[in-house]
Amino acid sequence: MNLFDEERRNPSEPDTEKETWVDRRTWLTGAVSMVGATAAGLLTPALLPAEEGESVRPTHVPGRSPSPYGVRAQGETVQRLPTATHSLTPHHALHGIITPSALHFERHHNGVPSINSDRHRLLIHGLVDRPLTFSMNDLVRFPSVTRTLFIECSGNSGKEWKGPTGTTVQETHGLMSTSEWTGVPLSTVLAEAGIKPDAVWMLAEGSDAAAMTRSLPLAELVNDALLCYAQNGEALRPEQGYPLRLVIPGWEGNTCIKWIRRLKLGTAPFMTREETSRYTDLMPDGTAKQFTFVMDTKSVITSPSGGQQIDPGFVEIRGLAWSGHGKIVMAEVSTDGGKSWHTAQLQEPVLPKCHTRFRFGWRWNGDETIIQSRCTDETGSIQPTRAALVAARGVHSFYHYHAIHSWRIDRRGAVTNGQV
């Protein structure tokens, strides 16, 4: 006996249950009941039974065979918005918390390098007992860890400092994504090299044409950071650092060095270009705040969101909440521009330093309004209003914008960036 014998049905054979016509008639004459359901605000009456109007009925022709590596359905065209230096995740069209690897945001400083995994090496040197290099085969043999984590560019929503610049949630919040990351703890690899007592900072360098480098305070990351070789089950995608990426849970994406080839331990920050000319926050008094690593408590409604259209009646408000400090403990939704707040449902599992999906059932009465979300993390950090954030930080920053985001809904149900 073999389960996998061919067992294709003759396409001309009638359906297993010969009731299609009866059921179709029942359904066609069921208009009164459907009106009842429609009155509940949930249903749009559908006039075509399954397959009606298809040029080829899918039940009448054998389908295609299994394949080695699947692709999306024809007609599914959700995509990142790419520019020369970055691309944005289409959160308005995504569900759950996992971002498909193909849609994970990108931010490159000199493009995506093409790296041969077999030849790639990680060098560890500086204030260590034994300078070492590791091949990918070496790293995969170490004890491994898997964590589902968000990565957010510190420039995510950055244009919102100046005003309601982004039209869609992809434009305002597309520089963040969540994946299941697998790799070896940084601490394990550093222990092999032996950390000298005076090593306080670590330089991390990528193998791209920007030789992207950041200085990182060792004590604050060494117990949490991972050198990752896998994303959502398979090898990292090229644009996410293939074959190896430093992932520091909760820290700004820029510190999660892609294509990582070198770690150097030292006594002071190395003052690279990416922490002098960029990745600092200009404060109201004109000073520049450096080394703001942890991404703050933040949330956004992904649906309904800018560019979408809603109808009166039931609307499930869906969004994402996250914090670089730890777990989200509460997400709230306002449907009256912040006058009143309702606790949203958090989808389990709620994981630290990871996107948390929240949902809130709402009945829209057709009036113009503004919808917002805010969240609180396990450290008690609450997402601020825009007014509070601007009062503290001014409007000259580009990075680390994390204020409450507003979507305006007009009387036609059109949703736009409603920054207030």
Place this chain on the structure above:
Amino acid sequence: MNLFDEERRNPSEPDTEKETWVDRRTWLTGAVSMVGATAAGLLTPALLPAEEGESVRPTHVPGRSPSPYGVRAQGETVQRLPTATHSLTPHHALHGIITPSALHFERHHNGVPSINSDRHRLLIHGLVDRPLTFSMNDLVRFPSVTRTLFIECSGNSGKEWKGPTGTTVQETHGLMSTSEWTGVPLSTVLAEAGIKPDAVWMLAEGSDAAAMTRSLPLAELVNDALLCYAQNGEALRPEQGYPLRLVIPGWEGNTCIKWIRRLKLGTAPFMTREETSRYTDLMPDGTAKQFTFVMDTKSVITSPSGGQQIDPGFVEIRGLAWSGHGKIVMAEVSTDGGKSWHTAQLQEPVLPKCHTRFRFGWRWNGDETIIQSRCTDETGSIQPTRAALVAARGVHSFYHYHAIHSWRIDRRGAVTNGQV
């Protein structure tokens, strides 16, 4: 100021830190230290620093631009093993618990239909108050739920009843995968139609050329089943039921009807082909056991596994454990053919009716041996030995094989199916 101004470096510009040569020399003369590390059994000494031997150094040429929808790195060729009717997930090469959608196993009864999501309808009829159809737009508007769940074909490992047939874990355990599924609870949709009091069974029918149908006991699934439109964040893949799939957590994959177009409520099972000619278990006394829905407690070591090769020294044993009854509470590993067992580490989050990744650090001394895993779920169900399973079930079944799996390691480190 704009974060995303072009900021490409001149490729002829020297590296930020001009120490490459020094460090390379330090590393090249660090052989003694590396021998020390190698003696710890963890390192294969690497003779090439990063980029050495590359025809084009990735740091010396600008990389490619961001893209709308990413693809794998060149050279990453892990794939499903496809036949005419199914394809197998390559668990030996995967990490964490999420199976990339492109590598989710397939099992079709007449191929993968091509369905237009806009025209697809779900019909609910039979013993309901109001026969209804739903478009995909209708379904997406309902309150939604996301769960990370395994789906396992009841034929997974089925050939192992007869003996050690599969060479690799892809062949022995490739008919299972885990995704993050999002959809609307079945109970929500059935409540719209109104379940009549005498409705006890539900017929679920797919829109493929097999018009795949199963009878399902309503009370046992109505609070847990989902009508799913999203997998790992994006729309279902065609081979996973695009645009709509019934997902019943923990039940045999065959009941998770793909391309679902019809639900009919009735008073008795509908006795379709897929529960008479197939998907029954032939018992030792010659009788056939029907309607075994829940997939039992099971685990397998995915690495090292059949076809792989290990070296003496540290080896991290990695595997998956799962149960259709609920959460895994313990996974154990034996490295002496089942004489002694060690508790493995479970990777958080441990979710009900979902793959759980386990790991166990082992030092292989180079002797021939057999490695095994077994698991226990929250209901107290323990994965049986092959001998115990065969004693209870005989060897005439094809479905629901869930015995402890053995991998034999020979003195050269080669791993083969070691069924004992």
